Amino acid sequence: MNIKVGVYSSGRSISDLRLRVSIHSSESSLMEKYKLIAKIKKGVFQGLCLLSSQTVTLKQLGFPDNEGVPGSLIKEITLLQAMRHANIIKLIDVVNHQEQSSIVLVYESMETNLTSFIRIYPKVMKIPRTIKELLRQILLAVSYYHSFDIVHGGIKPANTFIDPATNTLKITDFVWPRTLFNSNTEDPNEELGFCYKAPEILVEHKQFSTAIDVWSVGCIFAEMVTQKPLFSATSEFHQLAKIFSIVGTPSEETWPGFSRIYRYLHIYSHCKPKDLRKLVPGLEPAGIDLLHKLLYMDPKGRITARQALEHVYFQN
Amino acid sequence: MSDNSASSLFFSAAVNHQSPSIQDSIIDSLIAAEPHHSPHPDYLLRCQRRSVNLTHRQDSINWILNAHSHHRFQPITAILSVNYFDRFLSSSSASVLGNNGWAFQLLSVACLSLAAKMEEPDVPLLLDLQVLESPFIFEPKSVQRMELLVMAKLNWRLRSVTPFDFIYYFIFKLPPSSRTNELHFHSK
Numbered sequence: 001m002n003i004k005v006g007v008y009s010s011g012r013s014i015s016d017l018r019l020r021v022s023i024h025s026s027e028s029s030l031m032e033k034y035k036l037i038a039k040i041k042k043g044v045f046q047g048l049c050l051l052s053s054q055t056v057t058l059k060q061l062g063f064p065d066n067e068g069v070p071g072s073l074i075k076e077i078t079l080l081q082a083m084r085h086a087n088i089i090k091l092i093d094v095v096n097h098q099e100q101s102s103i104v105l106v107y108e109s110m111e112t113n114l115t116s117f118i119r120i121y122p123k124v125m126k127i128p129r130t131i132k133e134l135l136r137q138i139l140l141a142v143s144y145y146h147s148f149d150i151v152h153g154g155i156k157p158a159n160t161f162i163d164p165a166t167n168t169l170k171i172t173d174f175v176w177p178r179t180l181f182n183s184n185t186e187d188p189n190e191e192l193g194f195c196y197k198a199p200e201i202l203v204e205h206k207q208f209s210t211a212i213d214v215w216s217v218g219c220i221f222a223e224m225v226t227q228k229p230l231f232s233a234t235s236e237f238h239q240l241a242k243i244f245s246i247v248g249t250p251s252e253e254t255w256p257g258f259s260r261i262y263r264y265l266h267i268y269s270h271c272k273p274k275d276l277r278k279l280v281p282g283l284e285p286a287g288i289d290l291l292h293k294l295l296y297m298d299p300k301g302r303i304t305a306r307q308a309l310e311h312v313y314f315q316n
Numbered sequence: 317m318s319d320n321s322a323s324s325l326f327f328s329a330a331v332n333h334q335s336p337s338i339q340d341s342i343i344d345s346l347i348a349a350e351p352h353h354s355p356h357p358d359y360l361l362r363c364q365r366r367s368v369n370l371t372h373r374q375d376s377i378n379w380i381l382n383a384h385s386h387h388r389f390q391p392i393t394a395i396l397s398v399n400y401f402d403r404f405l406s407s408s409s410a411s412v413l414g415n416n417g418w419a420f421q422l423l424s425v426a427c428l429s430l431a432a433k434m435e436e437p438d439v440p441l442l443l444d445l446q447v448l449e450s451p452f453i454f455e456p457k458s459v460q461r462m463e464l465l466v467m468a469k470l471n472w473r474l475r476s477v478t479p480f481d482f483i484y485y486f487i488f489k490l491p492p493s494s495r496t497n498e499l500h501f502h503s504k
Contacts, residue, residue, distance in 0.1 A: 068426075068442055068460040069467070071433030078434070078474040094472045096464045103464070 030095045030104055034058060046109065049092075055109040056092060062102040077105070079150070087141035089161065089172035107172065112164055114157035114220065118227050121164065128284065130167065131224045136314055137169040138217055143305035146210040155216035156196040157223065194236040195219065195229045199250075200299050202240045203262040211299035214308070218294030222276075225283045241268060247297055248273030255298040286313040343485050346477050353399065353476035355406035368405055369415055376401060376424040383428055383448045389436055392480055396431035397424075399476045400466060407469045418452045425454060426462035434474055 034047045034056065045058040063070050080091045093106035114134075118125050125131065138160065145152050152171070161170050198215035200208050222230035233242035244250070249271045250258040259265050276288050276295075283291065290313045293303035303311070362368050377398055384394045404410065404423060413419040425446055432439045439445075442456040454462075467474065 065457050065460050067456055068429055069433075069463045071439055074430065074433050074467070074474065078472055081472045082475050094468070096468050101460065 030097060033093070033095065034104075034106065047106075049106075057107040057109045059105045059107070060097065060102055061105065065101040077103075079148070080105075083144070083148070085141060085144045086168070087137045087170050088144065089170045110161035110163060110170060110172075112162050114160040114162060114169075114224075117162045117164065118157070118224070122227060125224060125227060128282075128287075131221075132287075132314065133167060134162070134169050134224060135217070135221050136309065138171065138220065139305045139309050141169075141171040142213050142217060143309060145213070146305055149210070151208070151210050152213045154193065155213050155220070156193050157220060158193075160220065194239050195231050195233065197236075197239065198299065199240060199243055199297055200261075202236070202243075203264075209299060210304070211302045214294055214302050214305055215299075217305070217308075218291055221287075221291055221294060222280050225280050225287075230279070243297075244268055245271045246274050246279065247295055250297050258298070284313070286311070286315075289313070339485070339488065343482075346481055346485070350477045352471075352473055353403075353478075355402040359402065359406035362406070368410075369420075372413075372415070372417060372420040373401075373405065375417070376420045379421065379448065379450060380424050380428050383445065386448055387432075387436075387440055387445070389432060392478060393428075393431045393435045395478050395480070396434060396474070396476055397427045399478070400427040400430055400470060400474070404466050404469055409465065409469045412465075421450055421452045422454050422458060422462050423466070425459055426466050429459060430463055430466060430474060 033051065034049055036045050036047050036058070037055075038046045040046055040057070043060045045060075047056050047058045048054070049056050061073070063073060077091075077094060081094070084090070089110065090108045091105060092108055095104045095106065097104055112120070138155075142152065142155065155171065159172050161172060162168070163170075194202070196216040196219045198208070198212040201212050219230055231239065231242045231246065233239040248254065249268055250265070252259070276291055277283075280288065280291065290303075290308060290311045293311070294308060296302040359368070363370060363373075380397045380401065381394060384397065401423060404427070405413075413423060425442075429439075429442060429445055432445070442459050443453070446453050
């Protein structure tokens with residue numbers, strides 16, 4: 001096939017150029033709508049919407065230009081765009097970045113994430129009702145994702161924002177780790193995300209499911225009570241051993257088939273599950289029961305977000 | 317993210333929620349969302365007054381449908397392509413196309429490509445997508461630029477509410493005895 005650059009047909013490449021110019025001029029420029037205020041991390045900026053004076057978070061996503069806009073990106077952004085939930089940070093706008101194969105996602109901005117909330121308001125976090133209310137909101141957001149069969153995959157305190165005035169909690173995905181196109185925006189100084197990873201992810205089991213988010217919620221639940229991470233290993237390598245040392249090393253009874261999924265199981269010493277009541281002191285018995293179900297090792301037996309919302313812990 | 321086709325978004329939500337009241341609220345949200353996924357209300361009038369170039373539009377849609385059947389795409393991909401095409405044409409940006417046949421062709425390629433990326437498990441390469449006879453073939457870079465422009469004009473609302481969303485709902489509403497034909501329907 002005879003393919004030339006631009007439009008194939010004699011004399012048409014000039015027209016293509018003209019179209020490019022007109023496309024260019026019809027794109028509303030990023031800078032016309034938003035003012036950059038500060039860099040948060042690589043590819044993520046704090047900005048101001050010039051129209052509404054609202055503070056926003058801008059995230060730039062670049063992609064190759066050899067096959068148009070990548071389909072996975074289109075699917076993901078159109079989905080984020082279609083989702084509306086009080087406990088999920090809203091994607092306000094998507095702006096084409098001129099002259100480059102990139103787009104800028106514009107999110108509503110929130111200042112305080114759960115990590116800093118715990119640090120700034122330790123006394124508020126000591127109130128059992130606060131913990132219950134925040135956990136309920138996380139579970140509402142997670143069950144909303146899961147109702148669309150979406151696995152968030154990166155739930156951690158740094159992605160969980162709270163408005164201190166109203167105690168409204170919102171989960172964000174603009175640091176969505178599984179997104180193909182922002183792998184290099186992960187900041188090494190950022191909070192250690194592996195502390196919240198489910199065991200099936202750590203053993204690189206390929207058939208992971210929505211249950212991995214439920215595990216992360218369990219980790220956050222315990223952290224809200226004790227104000228420190230439950231499974232705080234020094235590295236991702238040690239994370240699994242840390243989990244086993246608290247929840248118990250999986251056996252054929254607690255996780256049927258695990259030894260087949262993970263062939264290095266034998267190198268871990270056999271640990272018995274520790275008493276969560278001692279590790280997470282101050283949590284009411286119903287909360288301990290829910291925590292057990294959220295941190296159930298076998299993802300098949302783990303409670304779902306929807307079921308968790310109906311747990312007796314939330315009944316009073 | 318699920319690999320399922322994008323159109324199943326609303327339906328999967330409908331199935332995952334069992335209670336009939338939630339199903340009803342889903343049909344309400346479908347109806348409410350429909351105007352956001354339709355061409356501008358005055359589009360038909362502008363077509364009748366010929367302020368939209370109907371010859372170019374017809375040529376473009378013929379090309380889309382021919383390419384669609386050549387690649388054996390699903391029915392939803394045709395609906396979405398034409399939906400994106402008409403929504404773009406009804407927007408203020410349509411003037412960038414002028415009266416140029418090649419610009420309409422570029423729009424057709426971009427709309428079909430976007431719809432295929434949303435719905436098809438196997439999306440052909442952009443040059444393969446354009447194998448069907450046309451006086452113009454565009455390099456992937458140009459198609460990408462057009463894709464981005466189309467998506468911007470559509471506010472990235474590519475998960476259009478289509479008749480399929482409603483069909484799923486109405487099948488769900490049927491008494492269980494008549495639902496035995498569901499599989500048969502799906503296979504069509």
